[in-house]
Amino acid sequence: MEKVKKVLIVGGGIAGLTAAIALKRSGIESHVVEKSADWSVYGVGIIQPSNALRALRSIGLGDLCLADGRGFNGWRFCDANGAVLAEAAAFSVAGPGYPAANGITRPALHKILTEAVLRQETPVSLGVTVESLEDTGDRVNVSFTNGESGRYDLVIGADGAYSKIRGMLFGDAVRPRYTGQGVWRYNFPRPKDFDWGCMYFGKQSKAGLVPLTEQAMYLFLVTAEQGNPRMVTDQLAVLLRERMQEYGGLLGELRELVTDPTAVVYRPMEVVMLPQPWHRGRVLLIGDAAHSGTPHLAEGAAMAIEDSIVLAEMLDGATSIESTLNAFWARRSPRAQLVYETGIQLGEWEQAEWRGEPAAGAAYNEAFANAYAVLSEPI
Template structure:
């Protein structure tokens, strides 16, 4: 093993926390800074598909949140009236003792990841970010926004789609791009029939229902929102109902229960992909900072989690820092590019109402690829 001095992780989201956990498990000292003073999480829930379940087990955190999550095996594809089109079986990649897929609230996941990072000895500071940095062959000198300074063997930018570290590295070369779509989410008591991920699709719209716990599930729907309009917060419930007005079955029956605009999570889709090495010297981007994509394949957070595991493996292996980071890129670039491009493609075909697009086939292709070892 090659010894690595302290690493700075910038960003306390899923990717940053998983990087801190993975590095601490390898004995690497970690500082983590998060710009939010109130360490809140955005959104309602998250789908962890088979490859993500595998890596969370490897990270040593899966057992800590399974009781607060919902384990399921399959993905069901339905038409807009709820008639079945396909059933895609899951794979128990983490081992026979674990489920193929997991749905969990973002809050429950954040509690486990943040508490694990702290227990493992990561030094976390909130309300803080990077002001500037200078680097040489041996390390990175970082100036923080509170006036403090630190020196690190590596700085990891895990600070999301609007990454400040990406801007410091690449200037304005890579800016988030609005895709033309947005996603709507809303929580409900779990219907007994939703014991799997249920996806409803057709030319008149789309929606999905995801179990999060024994008592909770959430609905999602994507919509074409030309010019990225701003909507008054008090209108979000009405607007979400309108976006799924052509969908029947269970989704149609749930529609009129969408009444509390404050509980609607509305998010325009913005993407960015750094189409060159994600590092310069001893500064590296991971997760959405390097490859933010749309939720159409359910792998955005999963790619960030995989980044974190691969980084910990390569950083503690032999070689120079450049060799370590280049090996990281060799393992991550094409896999993340596939997920990024195909997710955007699925959204583009939705907006074009392309009934010939094989969404089921793409889902199967994605599951086959992500089942491969990282």
């Protein structure tokens, strides 16, 4: 087999852009297609844990993320009124000079990734996605929705939890599943002395505040939402304020600042896990297209970034697509499965507790510790 030289990446989000950057560093050219014509992302925050920072540092982007974000070294755990119950440093493996975690806005991260892709002159086609695929054994013939076509050594589906490429490969056998919880997000000004991530525990929800920049922080609020209801867009601010009623202290003050429904981001927690290797022939799925978990461990973007970097490393000099992609699945699946299963378990324990029916044997601290012990290991 000839070496992989030309790759199509479907999806211009975190997974797809990181894949393009990592492949270029391995001497492999790629073409990114993104169905959105404006290539934008919503403007709330994202947590980059230490393993994500380690991965980004390995492709030369870690320092840029720190410069545009706000690092912090751990979490304070508080009651609903803000009284501190415990304090714990987060795990740190990114290297000297790096915090244990970094808060950054999604637009800032998107800008870092897009500028890196454009700087390396990787072609990007916006408003375009795949119409059809034909795997001939030695190449993949691709027809695009704009009427054009191309021929590639490998196609990477990095098009999210509702992946069109996954549907082409596996049909409707694997689809996102709702877990019973939703997460609300909103950005606020950051008090100057707010230097930790803070978690607040209510009787019917949990909330967190995360530094993003010197001036900003963001709120996430996790709630149980029976039946996966469709939230009315122009009522999002009212609905978020209602769900923050049980909190006092700083969160109580911030509740009154939630006034703009267009600035509220609500997402139901939905999960996907492909049970089989994540490829068919020369078409591979990575990131949320293959494995999408809940945000309990803040590892969704980290898993996508790690996927991309490991794949580029393994394709460099590969002599067999089938054996390389099987080996990729074997290497990445245990970590992705751990994040997936731990998130679901934590969510089930939370919902039982909020119903007033605490699960026997619920061990939150142990679950977090076990997961991060594995995630601190090299990828």
